Amino acid sequence: MRLSTLFTKTSKESTSDAASTNADLLTRAGFIHKTMAGVYSYLPLGCKVLKNIEDILREEMDKIGSEVFLSALSPKENWEKTGRLDSVDVLLKTTPANDGSKKKNDAEYVLNSTHEELITPLVQHFVSSYKDLPCAAYQIQTKFRNEARAKSGILRGREFRMKDLYSFHTSEADMMDYFLHKAIPAYSAFFERIGLGDKTEIVLASGGDFSKEPSREFQTRCETGEDHVFHVPGTDVFFNREIAPSKAKPWTNADEPMKERDDVLGKGIIGVDALADFLKIEVERTTKTLIFQADNRVVAVAVRGDYDVNEEKVRKVLGGVSSLALASAETVRKVTGAAVGYAGPLGLPKDVEVLWDESCAGRRNFECGANKTDYHSVNVNFGRDLPEPAAFHDLKTAKEGDLHPESGKPYDVFRACEVGNVFTLFTKFSSAFGFTFKDKDGTDKPVYMGCYGIGTTRTMGVLAEVFHDEKGLTWPEHIAPARCHIVAVAKTADEEAFTKAEELYDALQAKGIECLFDDRLNDSVGSKLADADLIGCPWRIIVSPKTLKDGNAEVKRRTDAEAKMVAFGECVKGEFLR
């Protein structure tokens, strides 16, 4: 690619997207252009990187499935069948743009944010017998999500490219086999090939409320990542914060004598830290009590004040709950007699079960809401003010410093960016569409499914977050827009040197070594070198009158500090790449 043929330019100034490393860098280096918030266009260099990512991904996916290309639009009815038309709040639909008389087709379509709603009935159309299973199909396509906020560059956009793979099986065992022994290894191979292998961990995450199997997230270690991963030291067990089992870092005052219980007026105090300050107690002595509506029951959940309640864990402890949500203000008032914010375990109606997190064990003289608007109870004690709980559970969202309950080891916590995920869907979607198969024994059985996603534009964003330095991008070898970046002096300045540079470009291209050739007329060598650093190809080669005087070109790895002189004749052969 000759840089003189590109309409794009690099930019030294940081962009309006400066808050996002990937967007700022990729914009300045001329890889992407923001159409509007959350929506980006890919410029020639960015298009090349995206193609490199998708080509490698396609090779790995072809080993475990067939490529398809499903429509971006789907009928609303399909989404109604799965009950997701209303529950997926990021869904977009289409309507005619012209509201006047000219519109002729008023149908509304869903712009797919994921494709279970299309692939399930499609495969169902062809599959009827156990002989047709298992099978798997994937696609690489643009998806649409009406994100409320879109501030992470190409990590989370309203329009993005994604590879989504779906598998279909006769049994849970076959689904698990594909999930564990085909999908996950194919993902690992992909991340290895694009240079993220040693930074990417397989992390246990929520499987959704229909699945007893946790999903797996591929999480790339990255300081700017949105996710917190909890690693059990010395093992290959990683949890996403959302499901990490947690034992609180011990805090106990069990030796303290019981003090007299009191209700303290403390109006409009926001947050446990302010409350602890106000009451002049340790924050560990405070208690957060949340009132939940669990189907027809009302449940109170209490965690130590420095923790948050984790709904997924509450759901698990309650078991078999189909709907769980914070109770309405009305319900809270009914069961506690107080406004929201002052709930506590003291004196609740008998039919309101109280679930205690294990962080609340071993405390004396603790605080909790007084079930009286504006009041906090202090010096509360089990055995005196409240019955000793029959059980303590794990109901809180893990935080740094927590222990892994099973091993008792403190977690190693790091930030990470999700680059892929794999889910067992069991029969959730096949049931919605009545998709069964005739088994060997002649009976109809439901089809088991799995789904497996990798955002390819997101992957490009993560690569930019991980591979850069203060001068610009530092792409891995197979991802870079080209392997070599040849910097030439302007043809008008030294035609002979320019011709040698062009000779090198032609020779390397002919050998299949892709190059960017900076043949621009109006840029100084200095600004060309800055651009080469910003664009970030793995190898930079300068061909100038100075290097040619000794019959050399100057070769430098993007990530090395030092350049070296290599005989021009060797360069032409591509020997320097070894």
Place this chain on the structure above:
Amino acid sequence: MRLSTLFTKTSKESTSDAASTNADLLTRAGFIHKTMAGVYSYLPLGCKVLKNIEDILREEMDKIGSEVFLSALSPKENWEKTGRLDSVDVLLKTTPANDGSKKKNDAEYVLNSTHEELITPLVQHFVSSYKDLPCAAYQIQTKFRNEARAKSGILRGREFRMKDLYSFHTSEADMMDYFLHKAIPAYSAFFERIGLGDKTEIVLASGGDFSKEPSREFQTRCETGEDHVFHVPGTDVFFNREIAPSKAKPWTNADEPMKERDDVLGKGIIGVDALADFLKIEVERTTKTLIFQADNRVVAVAVRGDYDVNEEKVRKVLGGVSSLALASAETVRKVTGAAVGYAGPLGLPKDVEVLWDESCAGRRNFECGANKTDYHSVNVNFGRDLPEPAAFHDLKTAKEGDLHPESGKPYDVFRACEVGNVFTLFTKFSSAFGFTFKDKDGTDKPVYMGCYGIGTTRTMGVLAEVFHDEKGLTWPEHIAPARCHIVAVAKTADEEAFTKAEELYDALQAKGIECLFDDRLNDSVGSKLADADLIGCPWRIIVSPKTLKDGNAEVKRRTDAEAKMVAFGECVKGEFLR
């Protein structure tokens, strides 16, 4: 590709899409699946064909432009700037699908049906000087059009894939040079490579009201095509019917004596044939008179009854009209004194100019509307009832039998399917965005643009329309989902023969000769052969106990009547392909 790994199946029955050859064939052969009217998904075989088309297209486009990937969504404001938000009636916009409380981002976006509205401001962002020009960028992407009817399979869908190229220039001359000497030759090379070269003609078509240069359509000869192409015999001049200059096939009765003019009552007669029947005259004696509103003027246009008025030609004769449309019923009544359907040239107000088509010349005793509801004037004559027209024009849509006016030769007319088009946009879009460049002389000048489209899914549909026989598809060599289709007996029936077939498959794949391998267990050889014909790879190879007995495989070209036996050892080397 092993057929046993595909979840798709062929189907013997014709589909609900039977009215469209491409959709019916491609569906039955397992290449596509209809999501809903005008929206298709591409199955593994179809995905492969689409990829082959797009890869070849990409190679040709890379020679004349840089690949980009623009967003599918764009801000409404961009479409307001070009005035197309209301005028393009096929445009779709997005709104949140969830109308309840969950929606968080209410912005409406346009789903692009074409990308001038994005590429123009994008290139403007980078280009400011004559030094930055010319440049060109293309993309291959899904587009959306809210077609009123969608009945032509993948020829005209509500969602389709398209390659669109845009070029930017300092002058009209440079734009024309790129248009004629880069874009058009690249298009020709592409159609040549995909096997449509000798069936595809470069056809002059409407350039749009902003362009004095006709556009060029690439039209593939095809009996089911929507377009009619008018060829001037012995030349390489082709016109789309919409702009074909036309001289009516001569019809004259100039020797007839003038008869007495009369107004005949003829209520509710629909069409000129019925009118001619009713009046017992030749249809050539009838006259169609249409009343137009041209900006602030009212104009009457008269053509011989067997022709239709061509608005584009009327526009051209009137010159410099910014708006032209059929007059309202109210205006028609005002100028003719009659209901719509009875307009004629007799006794119109003086300020209503009458334009006469040349087909009306040389007639005596002709018919026309009487400007009196339900009445038709007969035996009308120039020189007596009407002044002899000062000029006759070409105002009609050409039809078969017409002559090319310049050469006087009768047109050769054929049906065709449009596979590509190229437009000169002049400064239409750059003006809308205020996109200028600083020229050598320091002045700001508007940028000239061109745009160039090829629908890749449509191209796939045209290939299916052109390349098939009664047994199925007959893909060209570089487009087929694979070059060879290897038919094996079931492994369970004859393991040795199956293993030889597999050996051939592995050997050819290793040589880079892509094969479909019909390794399915549960299908008879007969049904496998029918599938091979339906799927339509260029070469079919049977490896069976029968062929192996003499050490052979049976090789047949899809389009040959006869098969031939080739030594298995030669087959493995791919020698049969020569």
